[in-house]
Amino acid sequence: MEDTKPQLLTVTIDGIAVEVEPGTTILQAARKIGPDVAPPAMCYYQPLKGSGGKCRACLVRVAAGSTKDPRPMPKLVASCLTAVQDGMVVENTTNPQVVDARNGIVEFLLLNHPLDCPVCDQAGECDLQNFAFDHGKATTRYEEDRRTFEKKDIGPYIQLHMTRCILCYRCVYTADQITEKRVHGVLGRGDASEIGTYIEKAIDNDFSGNVIDVCPVGALTDKTYRFKNRVWFTKPVDAHRDCPTCSGKVTLWYRGDEVIRVTARKNEWNEVTEFICNTCRFETKKTSDWVIEGPTKVSRSSVISANKYRADLEKPSFGKRLAAAEYKPIHDERDTSQLSIQQLPPERFAKTLPSAVEPEP
């Protein structure tokens, strides 16, 4: 009884081989390699059982099913649900078909999205924003009216903006799996489906606030934090307290020395690691209530880490990427030797240009 470990499977994603345990999904295997390879996930949420498969943002192409059966899969598959096989070859962003499909998904998700990021509390930590930045276009081909919904009040703590919802069902699974009774769900069908409580009920239980954290967009936001600040102006700090109902491990979001928001701690994939109760989230907002552990490590290149205070963090690449996209070398063929301009040494420019802009080979 020496070898009780399951045999590891080798899967190649975008040319990078990784060994994973049997039963791992392609998405998890890709996440093991790193954020550059991991497909985006708008509905899949690892802590929630049964989530995934709905947004189709994580579609990948399986170029070879396994060593035994190396045929490619006929359609693109949802990487969040497809288990890896030994010898599987997966194409993520290296395949134009996948990129094309993903561009399509962004377009579909944004069709009826209000694009009110300037007034949305989620801006800056929004999965859809990141996804659109990676795969979206600056213009839309949609000319009709966007769909709207009647406003619904779902209680004193949670603000529901149905127009922003992308129907990922995460909040439904959350309520199913961590609360005793789910009182909200998806009503209607097709593009008229909406999250709601049948007959205008308030969502009222100790863990209801977690739907705010799992929401990938600004459809469910914290009423106690509403319009108070932008996330990139706040400082996240890890803290804990002795809570009778939950683990009490949270992230406090400071503006100056004032706690303006409390959320659960999230990992690098923006997934909550431990769900917290409403008392911690909404009612304990004094520094004296908490034991401070230190600044939160924001490991993904997000705008939250854009400001400040940790020199070792890589600055978000958004600006650089934008600059790289906008930057065009000027082919000036005029003879400048005739002009009485003092030629500056090229190093002068090199400093001011972002390092990401590398000359095309």
Next chain:
Amino acid sequence: MTKKILTEHINVPGIETFDVYRQQGGYTAVEKALKTMTPDEIVEEVKKAGVRGRGGAGFPMGMKWSFLAKPEGVPRYLVCNADESEPGTFKDHYLMKHIPHLLIEGMIVSSFALGANKSFIYVRGELMYVIRILEKAIAEAKAKGFLGKNILGSGYDLELVVQPGGGAYICGEETALLESLEGKRGNPRNKPPFPAVKGLYQCPTVVNNVESIATTSWIINNGGDAYAAIGIGRSTGTKLISASGHMRKPGVYEIELGLPVEDFIYADEWCGGIRPGHKFKALVAGGSSVPILPANLALTLANGEKRLMSYESLSDGGFATGTMLGSGGFILFDETSCIVKNTWNFSRFYHHESCGQCSPCREGTGWMEKVLHRIEHGHGHQHDIDLLVDVSKKIEGNTICPLGDAAAWPVASAIRHFRDEFQWHIDHPTEATQPGAVYRGEMALV
């Protein structure tokens, strides 16, 4: 006359009652199966018959049965999909209404073959009167000892439940049907796991169409080889075709697979030709979700041969010049019908029926409908046709269930074959929006 398997006795008065059905040789398959055959032998016969799923996808039924997982101590279920809601298809409705015992007999035999002790018939919710007919027939069969405990003394028990559907097209997709049957919202499940492994209540389940199940009693009585002798190639047996549209005799016809499309349309035995004074313009051969074909391609293959009513011949040439047999919803259009309007109508249906679970279908179907609405009502832009093609491509194949494909194919194929007509609507909005206005440009009319 072609061979009739399902509708042989359909015109016998009182066939909906147990006694008349029994007099016509009904329930002999149950006797034969339960008394002389083992479940595996039945599956073998159905495999030999090569009968392909009549619900639309055309997957071999015997193979589907043999995929059923059989773990110890776990119940297995047979579910009959009678949620027929495809526009243009009405064959199951006709069969259940007129000859309910044929389905029940098939259900008993199939359930015995699969080892299911509780089987369900999920009937479209709008067909309440059919549900009553079925329930009455089940009660009769039960009274005669063909259902319930210890059927015909064989020791086999079967309970048959008729379930009214949730009133949604999507509930005809097998996994959405199972969700709906479990009492949940009818959202299709992600596959795998397939229903054969984890279906109803997470137990192994087979979902079959009404027509597929109804054929089993004939196969048991006459043998799989006899069934396989009917038809052509891998399209064995007979098929019910729901013929509708601009023809002289619309209705449900049972045809032997392999019949030329031309004969089916023009022969007096079947559709009886295009309505007098008009010409054949286009054909939807298998229900609204299959690609539409112009008249010339509907009658002949790309290589000039006659097109036949069979799974292979209809899909010959892929989607470039072919279509699919689908569920057999045969819709015929003459030259007075506007393809743009028709495509918009289909698109509107899929927009309305999308479950809203996955994003390409939820957003894409609505988008296509709006663009088509715009073209039809004279507000189309020059780039709209390419936009539609692009949107349909981005939906197709990227969704959880085939509804996305079903919404994309009619639009893509209509543009593929009738692009001029779309262009005419965009170029001449005033003319095109006149009441009854139809494109009269160059096209293949037969």
